[in-house]
Amino acid sequence: MDNRPIGVFDSGMGGLTTVREMAKQMPNETVIYFGDTGRVPYGSRSHDTIVKYARQDVAFLRTFDLKAIVIACGTVSSAALSEISAEQDIPVFGVVGPTALRAAEVTRNNRIGLIATKATVGTGAYERVMRHANPMAEIYSLACPLFVPLVENGRTCPGDVVIETVVKDYLTPMKEAGVDTLVLGCTHYPLLTEVIQNFMGPEVTLLDSGAEVVRQVRSRLHASNQEADPDRKGYYRWYVSDSTENFSELASRFLGRPVTEPVSQVAIERY
């Protein structure tokens, strides 16, 4: 048993979809969340900048006594997991590995689609793991840069001509390629599940990278007997690098519940 918190970080607010999964799959765990809202988005930064930022994010989280760290950011998981992981003495989980393995496993026709930020697609990290796990897989990767701002502005509902048109414009080639498995490789995309599923059709399996990494964390904590006390309810602490002013409104959209806990600002460039 280990009641120490799990640290989670993301370039901004999107990682809260992973925290939502943690609340669902492991409600006894305590979570310290850091969202780098002052430097979001990472997706368009260079590799060196992404690694530098990720190191600072982890340094801040390590000011708490943690049992594990989850990189909820597709960009950082793709670009910097091995560097970050090698520097830490607690397990560090990224979203890419578990999601890519699951995709390689569940596909029936070996045609897998990946949608993510430009940076995540550009690293080829998902493709490498999928190809390794399933050498027969044909992988179709696509950056969908408009999804993040559309989600952040609440344009996620079926029937909204704006999101439906953008989904159709981006995903028509995926559909035509006949993928039977589609990886949502960016933390924002789970909020588009319904619109994307409607467009792709019910026979296509959508994989949410947040849900997959949480599954992996849970299984590892179980294996090392490090789960939190099952009689206890986990609590949540929120930290961001820019003004805390608008955190709660946007955060509740990603978390799927009102945010009632306090939020603090962190001068992340000092870490």
Place this chain on the structure above:
Amino acid sequence: MDNRPIGVFDSGMGGLTTVREMAKQMPNETVIYFGDTGRVPYGSRSHDTIVKYARQDVAFLRTFDLKAIVIACGTVSSAALSEISAEQDIPVFGVVGPTALRAAEVTRNNRIGLIATKATVGTGAYERVMRHANPMAEIYSLACPLFVPLVENGRTCPGDVVIETVVKDYLTPMKEAGVDTLVLGCTHYPLLTEVIQNFMGPEVTLLDSGAEVVRQVRSRLHASNQEADPDRKGYYRWYVSDSTENFSELASRFLGRPVTEPVSQVAIERY
């Protein structure tokens, strides 16, 4: 006569719409452009962060021997012009003043609309100048956060249901309020002129903040006899703070011409 360059900076690429106006209105002038693509967008940052970033942007530009500086960024012009200007021994121009004055002057029914980033609207800087210049003016301000990503992803054409729907959703209250003058208070918005004009109707005057500040710069340089040699053609130098890789493609959209000049990367946090 003064052939020294004019420094122009913006939080990213949008300020290139101002450079396009400079090329049109003052083709003899040389321009040093800095786009802070590594830290874009400023619009969601706190006041202190915006001032800090703007000081670094100016410090970099002052490594050149300049005759003037143009802040092509609505957010910085709103939040930090007076601070920056007070610290410099050459004239510093912002987009807010000249555009707000022009709006106060050209309105016939004293109903003026302002669309910009959330930060620019939030500072109230445009409103203050407009009210001062025209105490009768009723001002309708609105943040349009989806316009920037839509422009950056090329969704600017009349007939595109995505941009037309978003324009309609944002601007219907403006139209209903009966504004006869609409300030495009963000550097990206001039690329939406056609779609916005179509929606608002031909009787509404759209004011492009880039064009207005260039008019002011030209008139001041003329007054102080500091215009460049009329027989000379100005040249352009581009600097950005993130990777230069994708600069030319996006830049050409804002500049309205292919970008052939070299682009260099600047470690802006060292300034």
